[in-house]
Amino acid sequence: MQEIRRYVSDNKQRFLEELFELLRFPSVSADPKYKADMLKTAQYVADKLKTAGADTVEICPTAGYPIVFGEKIIDRSLPTVLVYGHYDVQPPDPIELWHTPPFEPTIRDEKIYARGSCDDKGQFYMHVKAFELMMKINSLPCNVKFMIEGEEEVGSSNLGIFVSQNKERLKADVVLISDTSMIGLENPSLETGLRGLSYVEVEVTGPDRDLHSGVYGGAVGNPATILAKLIASMHDENNHITIPGFYDDVLELSEQERDMLNRAPYNESEYKVDLKVDELWGEKGYTTLERTGTRPTLEVNGIWGGYIGEGAKTVLPSKAYAKISMRLVPNQQSDKITKLFKDHFESIAPKSVKVKVTPHHGGEPVVTPTDSIAFKAAQKAIFESFGKEPIPTRGGGSIPIVALFEKELGIKTVLMGFGLDSDNLHSPNEKFDLANFYKGIETIPLFFRYFAELSK
């Protein structure tokens, strides 16, 4: 531990400069105008893996953005850890709300502000530096493989094919991912599950063209009004989702499991103050921790239609749209839920409009084992570097590839995230605390140590 701490403290500044360089690439996978930057980012990641000590590094092309694969095999008879991360980031919009530019990383109050600082460049880069550290101080106790992709934020649609075509190359005993949150440095935690996702876009069409709202208004169904009604009807007065069959497959937690999860520190008034809301909202009968971790939800992610420019234009729009996502919990299936949504939405639409539901990407929920060698290694590593037992929590976000690793490769995952829920992921002013970055680099080698030891 001493040696690890010393190496981190001796190299602090360089680690940060390298991360800054990585953060300066605007690697936005959703927007084709950043294609060249995406490829430069992949190259940068590959170079850094190579200099950290990987034997082979390859930038593997896909139908979309490339996957960076690297490995260091010290002995085939030793266990292998597969580190997964993503070098793509979410679009920075709305850009005017950033206090400093999203791709010019800036330190304020001991925090790194930049798009991707936490999700996921800052987090996967901890693994690259932890790997360098283990190589330099001669303490890599097992084999390591890296798979850093560029399409996580757009649904990882080409990663599945890569995984199924490279089963031998990806062979490992555990997948290790830092792309989730912890409660805080004072309360380290390990996420033991992720929600799945079903994402759809809906289009509501009224008349075949925009109309004068004075001439036709009142006589023709307004798609924006009707869309608002349809959406509003999808939660009942207890905020339960009204789609028939939506909850059928949901695995209810036992009272004991619920108690366990609700023991995690959570302060409702701080939560409200942080978000500047006077009251919380959610499914009746469940706590906030349950609502965000173990219950399925339906959220509107965007809604538009009609005139949204400056000033007023009296128009009855021809069309209105919304993007809607549903977070899923164990036993629910993404395709099935998408179909339930589609059937329901079509069935409740009045005859005055036509509706079209287009499915986007989805992903399956997962729970990760807490009795495995790998989970125990993560617990021990955190205990040693934080001086506290990690609290098990359920994460609200989704990393669809985790279920795929299980299905295709038969490998379970450990979610050892070092971000905070308040790091503004996908929002303006995304940040990552310097302390969390360095703590992560210190903790990862301990995970490797205990994983190798416990595997013996």
Ligand code: BES
């Ligand atoms: N790293 C996040 C997921 C996450 C964040 C999990 C915080 C747990 C806690 C990931 O990059 C992400 O944003 N995933 C998307 C899904 C994807 C299919 C676009 C999400 O959760 O919305």
Ligand code: MN
């Ligand atoms: Mn992520």
Ligand code: MN
């Ligand atoms: Mn993300």
